[in-house]
Amino acid sequence: MPVINRIADFAEDMTAWRRHLHTIPELSFDCPKTAAFIKERLQEFGVDEIHEGIAQTGIVAIINGRGAGKTIGLRADFDALPIEEATGVDYASTHAGKMHACGHDGHTAMLLGAAKYMVETRNFAGRVALIFQPAEEEGGGAQVMCAEGMMDRFDISEVYGIHNLPGADEGAFYTRPGAIMAAVDSFTITINGRGGHGAMPHETADPVVAACGMVTAIQTIISRNVHSGAEKVISVTQIHTGSASNVIPDTAMINGTVRTFDKETRDTIIKRMTEIVQGQAASYGVEAELDYEEGYPATINSDAQTAFAAGVARSLVGADMVEDEFAKVAGAEDFSYMLEERPGSYLFLGAGAGAGLHHPKYNFNDAISPVGASFFAQLVEQMQPAVK
Structure with a gap:
């Protein structure tokens, strides 16, 4: 996999950073150990500014280039998941019931690698804002960072992010203009009826039958109320009611999820x-x-920024390793909040074979870290070449 030579030189450092982060997974906004490690590395590299405490444990670091230009935001998430790790690796989680099962440790290592290189070379104009974000999995850390004024405070003009993708070709990039990941909503319906004897249903207002009717009717939204070409999912995932075969209960609860790709739907x-x-x-x-x-x-994803990012990826790994009309993904990502405030693009980076995301045996593929770091650096250098 082609990478920038200097980044390849410290690929082992990136692996060490990632594996250390893997041992100390933290959840949501409460990530003090992770943030402290990131800050220490940034100080070692010599970034120009470090701003802490954004969305509690988030960090924005600034690297100044050579010459005037806009500020490009590069984002890595760093929170983990409440999962008991089952990888058996010697750098497994030391925090019981928590693990990096989505690769955010790898995303952070990639951005740190790009930071180290860009501080050394400063082969770009303008500025880079390195965004290290907590609470992607739960809490919407990106939304909080934006609500706290991050984009205006650091004058960020565009913003880019990468997520690893197990099962996809190692080192390949996947993206698309427009919607690439879904909006994710949840719903709960609480039904209050009037219970009674199962042999005397006429004396009750049965919430079980009502729940069944609602579930069936809700499914018709997809087939009868939304355009057939619109991509959408409604899944009822829970129905809770009753306690005995001969008792009609008083209450029932229905729960589920909705995934959509546009506001109208x-x-x-x-x-x-x-x-x-x-x-x-x-x-x-x-x-x-x-x-x-x-x-x-x-x-x-913004059209122009995605086309540019795909072009950068092609220059790095070759045209046959870039898919710029990738199929939409029904999962969700809070990077969406950043893209609501600024143009930019979100890309997947193939991680090769291995357990899937959010699985207790998942482990980030360290071989792709130099690729992601090189992409971030090339994106900045190609967008804003240094002033000679």
Whole structure:
């Protein structure tokens, strides 16, 4: 895999950084050990500014280039997951019930590698803002960093991010203009009826039958209310009710998830689900409440920035290793909040064979770290060549 020679020189350092981070996984916003390690490396490299405490443990570091130009944001997430690790590696998690099962340790190592190189060479104009973000998995750290004014405070003009992709060709890049990852919402429907004896249903207002009717009706939103060409998912994942075979319960609960790629589809689903819950409740003689929680919005890549990023990737790894019309992914990513504030692009970097993301046996492939670091550096250098 072609990489910048100087970055290849310290590939072993990147592996060591990543594996240390793997031993100290931390969750959500509470990542003091991780943030401290990142700060120590940035100080060693000699970045020009380090700003801490953004979204609690987030960091933005600034590297000044040679000559005037805009500020390009490069982002790495660094939180872990509440999973008990089962990899058996000698650098496994030392924090019980927590592990880096999504590769955020690797993302951080890639950005640190790019930082080390760019401080040494400064072969670009303008500035680079290195964004180290907590709480991608839970809490929306990107949203909080943006809400705290990060984009304006550091005058960030564009923003870019990478996520590793197990099962895809090692060192290959995958992206697309427009929506690349879904908005993720969740819903809970609480049904209150009137319970009674299972042999005397006429004396009850049965929440079980009402729940079944609602689940069936909710599925018609996809087939009858949303354009057939729109990509969307509604999955009912839980129904909880009852305690005995001869007792009609008082209550029932329905829970599920919704994935969409555009606001119009999302709004239609919310409207129709509200109407269905109210209408079905009335028809079954029960009361029902819909709690619909909008999560991360869709991750929408800017056209021009994605075309440029794909071109940078092709110059690095070759045209046959870049897919710039990659299929949309129904998973979600809070980098979407950054893309709502600034143009930019999100790319996947193939990690080769191995366990999938969020699996207890997942382990980041250190071989791709120099590729990701080289991409970040090349992106900056090609976008804003240094002033001679």
